[in-house]
Amino acid sequence: MIKNKNILITGGAGFIGSNLVNKLLYENNFVLVIDDFNDYYLGKEEQLNGIVANYNHKEDYNIIKGDLIKKSVLEKFDYEIDIIFHLAAQANVRHSLKHISKISKNNIISSINIFDYALNHNIQKTIFASSSSVYGNPIYVPTDEEHPKNPISPYAISKLCGELYANYYHLHYKLPICTLRFSTVYGPNGRPDMAIRKFFDLIYQDKEITIYGDGEQIRDFIYISDVIDGLILAAESNDSSGEIFNLGNSNQISINNLVDKMYKLTNRPKKVKYVNKQRGEVDKTFSNIEKAKKILDYSPKINIDQGLEYTNSWQKNLFHSR
Numbered sequence: 001m002i003k004n005k006n007i008l009i010t011g012g013a014g015f016i017g018s019n020l021v022n023k024l025l026y027e028n029n030f031v032l033v034i035d036d037f038n039d040y041y042l043g044k045e046e047q048l049n050g051i052v053a054n055y056n057h058k059e060d061y062n063i064i065k066g067d068l069i070k071k072s073v074l075e076k077f078d079y080e081i082d083i084i085f086h087l088a089a090q091a092n093v094r095h096s097l098k099h100i101s102k103i104s105k106n107n108i109i110s111s112i113n114i115f116d117y118a119l120n121h122n123i124q125k126t127i128f129a130s131s132s133s134v135y136g137n138p139i140y141v142p143t144d145e146e147h148p149k150n151p152i153s154p155y156a157i158s159k160l161c162g163e164l165y166a167n168y169y170h171l172h173y174k175l176p177i178c179t180l181r182f183s184t185v186y187g188p189n190g191r192p193d194m195a196i197r198k199f200f201d202l203i204y205q206d207k208e209i210t211i212y213g214d215g216e217q218i219r220d221f222i223y224i225s226d227v228i229d230g231l232i233l234a235a236e237s238n239d240s241s242g243e244i245f246n247l248g249n250s251n252q253i254s255i256n257n258l259v260d261k262m263y264k265l266t267n268r269p270k271k272v273k274y275v276n277k278q279r280g281e282v283d284k285t286f287s288n289i290e291k292a293k294k295i296l297d298y299s300p301k302i303n304i305d306q307g308l309e310y311t312n313s314w315q316k317n318l319f320h321s322r
Contacts, residue, residue, distance in 0.1 A: 200262060
């Protein structure tokens, strides 16, 4: 476990970032958050403020609001950072189809600026958050890290570009950097546009769930605490620099099966409609995580049934508190 370090988390107000902030503060690290707090979805700032409420500002943490495509943001602080977790990105495949220039500029330029900063400040380890979407529609499953890359959305392309730059900085400048390809992450405090949170929300509102395509798409869902464990293991490892790892649960489930489980958990009448498949959506995500198991000692602990129970409990309370 990382302890007593100075840590920079970009996108620290987001779903994964805020959970990582919570974990690292608890372990007596100083955490610096940079986030642009954009209006893509509301509630991020309040969520982060709730996490840091029991800690001392400037002593245990600091929060900087800023856009990482501007290098000047990285000049606003004077801390000796040990580790960087670069999580900041404009997510959502469907959103990226409509905002190609914005997604590309935000996700690629911000990554280059972070890699430059890490290089110029002798950062001990930088962790870059990528996505299993870089594989596109897989030729075989489960997909290992050597699987051909064929991204089919601007978001996935931006993540692959970030990976290529991470590799460039490692090979040419010996930057100690590691890339993690996340499968579909879910859990309490998930983004409102994420499938599981959105589906639970619709179920509790007694509204129809819309499924794109026939619902037989395969997903490898990974619970948030397992992602946080993987991030920390990658930062701690002496053997992770220059490497790429899949982080998933290595279990597959169809969207139809997922929705059935959710309705069974909530004990609500099933209301589902099917519409045409969306561009940019892959048919399968199913990650081979043997490399992460071997090198990082990564081992996901929460299966989909447990994860749905935890998420449902949180979301049920959220719904009734409105």
